[in-house]
Amino acid sequence: MRTGNINRMQNLSKNQQIIFDLIDKSPEPLKAYAILFNVQKKGIKAPLQVYRALDKLVEIGKIHKIESRNAFIACHNSSCQVSKATAFSICEICEKVTEISSVGLSKYLANFKDKDGMKYNKYNLEFFGLCKKCR
Amino acid sequence: MRTGNINRMQNLSKNQQIIFDLIDKSPEPLKAYAILFNVQKKGIKAPLQVYRALDKLVEIGKIHKIESRNAFIACHNSSCQVSKATAFSICEICEKVTEISSVGLSKYLANFKDKDGMKYNKYNLEFFGLCKKCR
DNA sequence: AACATTATGTAATAATATAACATTAACAAG
């Protein structure tokens, strides 16, 4: 592996870093336009700049999109082989979102075969319920 | 169970029926504005009329929303205890979507406990891969 | 009949996301 590739794996671009930092320190999932509002003082002025950074961050597994909420959270499975095999719990009252990292669950889903015997190494699972505080 | 309730369970309203019929006979998931375009000749003129019908149809389990695609498909698990426990396979090339009805999978997910011992009877799982035709 | 609930109609607007095009930065190869 060459230097350039290592850098690309380790170093985010300026916009990517700004937006990742914001998402990473947020206690809750952030929506694209909330992000835009927050980073305008740092010179990121247009939706597209945000969406491009988000796309890249999702692609490299630094963040995940919560599809049912159109919002983004940082990945805390530092190893993150799971960037394409994600599971979350979502509180239907306070909207708290937690990434689930269960070896059993991920193994079960990675080995799951549909009726045609097809396996899938990419999936997204969202559980809904009430968090500790809300139940 | 009283008559009113039975009617509510069996009979869709006019707009609901029109929109359900369209989705039910579609071979692919339909998006809200594609639905709107298709039903304008039947007098449904505004997005809100479509979204209201969609909300209701989702609520009663006649259709499901494919969250990653913002599109809707009819449920073909006629029994449909699973309207809040859904699983789909999605082809990343042709966008074909198939509802998965696997007793094993649904049991596994309904019995899954997170780190806090919490169980969830509501979930949505989307698998991504290539369908038979596309691989 | 009176009341409550569900569904509808309509206009306006909010929220989410992408297209198109120009420019600049990073970087690999010769």
Place this chain on the structure above:
DNA sequence: CTTGTTAATGTTATATTATTACATAATGTT
């Protein structure tokens, strides 16, 4: 170091998805 290539950025405009607000009508219940 310059040439070709890819990744990232900047900017404007626009497309797509979804909701608010308010008025009316249909349906179901007592």
